[in-house]
Amino acid sequence: MAAMEQTLEPTAPPRANPLERLLQIAWIGPAFAAVIIYIFFVIVGGSSGFFTVAGTAGWMNTAAELGIIAIPIGLLMISGEFDLSTGSVVGASAIIVALGSGFYGLPVAYTIALALTLGVGVGCFNAFLVNSTKLPSFIVTLATNFILAGTSLGLSRLISGSSNVSFKDGGWAEPILASKWNYFNVSVLWWIAAAALAAWVLRQTRFGNWILATGGNADAARRAGVPVSRVKLILFIWTAVSASFVGIMSATMYNQGNAAQGQGYVFQTAIAAVIGGVLLQGGFGSVTGIVFGCIIYGIVSLGLFYTGWPTDWLQTFIGALLVLAVLTNNLIRNAALSRGRKS
């Protein structure tokens, strides 16, 4: 009986040392990387204006437009799914608003609602296919992206004779979607709002716990009573509606819609999420991390311009960062899991 007592007693409860504790914060890696990269570009590109209000607004605007989509993409990836259809949703939403209000002269409220409805529809379609067929979302949403891209291009050309339709008067939507303050676009505020909402949901709500569990082990989550399919449905809709929103915003801001625009978001959003510390396998990540991922993307794309180097190298730079991020994510994940393992 004495032996039994002994195994129940602690040998020595492992206390995390400060470094281990720091490594457990999911966003510490991306935050650290963002600071390093920022300092690098301030030194190299500072003289040509990176470290000015205009330069700062430049990378922030880029990060914001990317971030509004990358944040829900990150949540979706934490739940274990991908969405590669956001690019087409951006283009389709922009062309809906431009065609509807610019070409046909319909009320802006009507076309914006229509574009957002498209977002909801695409989200439902993706989620339905993924949930009912159990096919990988990677391929399902890639197909959606192509179908929707082709359709909006075809319809736009059929209706207006061009893939590019101008949209001069955004009416009441102008101030909330297209206003500027000192080079800063209002999109920065929308990005902050999107991040705050997502962070609240992920950390503070039951739904957030279900997102983490769905990506961590869908079978175990289902057994514990988590409505796994519904979690994915909501996240697919959230992502597509956010992409819609960016399309609407871009049409209002640039006074035109282009059916072919937005394809850059397809991979950029996933890259920003991964650089932000979201595990590709799902189950782990933080909204703060994704925000830093977007900031890094913004700093690099704008910073390279200020260095005076040929911007042809942008993709090389981003690619290298991505590899580093994936490796670091795995390291951090293993570190987080190893505490107390050995004893």
Next chain:
Amino acid sequence: MPAPLMQLEGVSRTFGNNLALNRVDLDVYPGEVHCLLGDNGAGKSTLIKIMSGVLTPTLGTVRFNGEPVTFRSPRDAQAYGIGTVHQDVGTIPLISVSRNFFLGNEPTTGWGPLRRLDHASANRIALEQIRGMGIRRVNDADQLVGTMSGGERQALAIARAIYFGAKLLILDEPTAALGVKESKIVIDLIAKARDDGIALVFITHNATHALQVGDRFTVLIQGRTAANFLRGEKTREEVLNLMAGGEEFEAAGHGD
């Protein structure tokens, strides 16, 4: 002797032409460990699937608290207070102890759009319950479950099932993937749950583990009850013999 919490009477189950269970009787009492022994394919999994509401019997009656019941789903069985802890435990390694503990039953505080997870009480309760199981090495409810050992994860799953009202706990091969030390943690947990008045069904291949903690034993062979006995009625050799299908069996070195 208290009344049995759950009774199976003449339960049979067929899959096509295959008779997986043939008129099996089983009584599970509160505060007792009922060990279900048998070789692979003896019908243990089918039996626990019937008890946990995954399958329905083709023939026979399932009684809970004396009343005949039909479980239409695992949720249905859970509502009666039947908890099942699977071999793979079903914990999620990359989320914290308390998030795992309350998964699907998260406590919230606040109202309307401000309704949020009650981290403070979730952490406090989860830690209390797990430490109450004798797992003292877990001292932080924010610790990721992936940092815990296999035995500690079993403890988490068992504590969770009991906290959410399990009166009958079905443990499906809880020691199968564990080392000697870790198995001991789980065996001690089973003994503790029994002392707390929980009815337990302990499925195992391991006669040593079964004899350490079992009060009542059922050995299944090819879907039939081969033996039904109480603690102390049979020696370890006899039990091993039965599990091997009644044939002569060299006990030494086997079964543990």
